[in-house]
Amino acid sequence: MTDDGLVFRALADGSRRFLLDLLFARDGRTLTELESELTEMTRFGVMKHLKVLEEAGLVVTRRAGREKLHFLNPVPIRLVHDRWIDKYTEPQVAALVDLKAELEDDVSTTTTYSTVQVHRVYIKATPERIWTALTEADWAEKYGYQCRVAYELREGGSYKAFANAAMGTEGDVIIKGEVVEVEPPRRLVQTWDPVWIDEPATRLTYEIAEGPNGVCSLTLTHDLADAPQTADQVAGRLENAGGGWPQVLSDLKTLLETGSSLYA
Structure with missing residues (x-):
């Protein structure tokens, strides 16, 4: 079961946030595909990060033949949003997010249509x-x-x-x-x-x-x-x-x- 503590812990690590960004850009990726984007990390390291994300409910896996696909599950983030960001603070937080996106380009914000x-x-x-x-x-x-x-x-x-x-x-x-x-x-x-x-x-x-x-x-x-x-x-x-x-x-x-x- 997910809770806020698991979600915050998962999001605290930059590599895990990067994995979520990758899945946001294109969902349904295999471990091999995700590993190829983290060239400085071992396959075992990527697997450990994905396990933490799964335990927090932020990633859901699904079998497609012999492959195991990883999908971004934004529901826990939505739950945190609904609990911690009220209607008075949301515009300010959104403005900061937009500014951060303009200043950083580590991951493309362009999303690929996922089926x-x-x-x-x-x-x-x-x-x-x-x-x-x-x-x-x-x-x-x-x-x-x-x-x-x-x-x-x-x-x-x-x-x-x-x-x-x-x-x-x-x-x-x-x-x-x-x-x-x-x-x-x-x-x-x-x-x-x-x-x-x-x-x-x-x-x-x-x-x-x-x-x-x-x-x-x-x-x-x-x-x-x-x-x-x-x-x-x-x-x-x-x-x-x-x-x-x-x-x-x-x-x-x-x-x-x-x-x-x-x-x-």
Whole structure:
């Protein structure tokens, strides 16, 4: 399970921050690819740093054939942001970050479109409660973008998300999709198609796994082949588009653990 202490410890080392920068620039890299960027460090040293990042939840791995791919998981950083940076300090912090980016060019700030995003959050709640929060309309309105959803929880069933009053078109369908796999309360696979983006539908997978002490992991894998605009949208990279999946998962955790949303 991640906590703020593990995240701060992981971020305290420059080499580990560099690895996260590399994954931000291009996600889904192998150990060999990452090692090639750290020429002054041994393979074992890179592995040790990646282990610390994994323990902090900042890196999630996924097998692709014989290869082990590493993905940046920004959710723990979002959780730290939501806890420690309030609405009064955020503009000042953002200004400092922008200034730092202008003064330093160790890593290119240009990102390469990644066809897969993997996000993971740890929540002190039962699998059934997390499943309900993901799939039931009354819960979906309480966190993230606060959009009501409608699921037909069967293979081939429909999925719809509706605009809320703050969006100015309350009740309009803004995201549609189809249920591909449903195994409550462990696994849900669906297509995901924002109606305002002219791209192919993408594939979204939720996986819930029980851990010790009543804590479950929720892993969200978004396969975004041929959908670069959708990828930017869900990563929270577009202006006025919110924080994407990291914001949604951070708020879901807060809601289930405290009873209150960060953004309500």
